[in-house]
Amino acid sequence: MNIKSISLTLVMAAFLAGAFVSVLDPTQIDWYWMAPILLAGAVGLYLFRKASHSEASAGHRLSGNMDTLRQSLANVERNLEALCARKDTLPAYEARFEIDRLFREDLNDFADARKSMIHVFGMQNYADVMSAFAAGERYINRVWSASTDGYLEEIHEYLEKAHNQFVDANGLFRRLQDNHDTRADALPARDNEI
DSSP, X not given: OXXXXXXXXXXXXXXXXXXXXXXXXXXXXXXXXXXXXXXXXXXXXHHHXXXXXXXXXXXXXXXXXXXXXXXXXHHHHHHHHHHHHTGGGSOGGGHHHHHHHHHHHHHXXXXXXXXXXXXXXXXXXXXXHHHHHHHHHHHHHHHHHHHHHTOHHHHHHHHHHHHHHHHXXXXXXXXXXXXXXXXXXXXXXXXXXX
């Protein structure tokens, strides 16, 4: 049993014990029992958050997630560029099927791995990348909706907008990753000079 399972069990046990103690006397709470129960729940929550943070910031996981993020953004940008190039021959009612085929997996993979950017790039850079990503994703969803209604002009407009947002997101992500890699490469060289 790992620390996350133990801490979750502790939180659940504290919740159930607290619920039980609180209904023993409907007019007042027995703090002799409730205080240690609340403390146990707080300890369990602290341990769970610490274990989650450690797991999310583990080097091998961060590395794998950063590769996933890079690949997902590149795939979405490339697929949007290809779809924009052939948008005039794309039937309005078929666009939604192309959206599902070309983008859903990469969008989901990116969303699953996105929190690793916080550990690697910091919160502000994460927010900048996610802002462009979220706008692009909304535009892709607008293309899907316009396709169900057969609005060809709206499909063309939002494909271009989505493409522009993902160009921005991918460009920013690559610059951040290049800066991070450059700093990481420079650290051992400085250590050797000392």
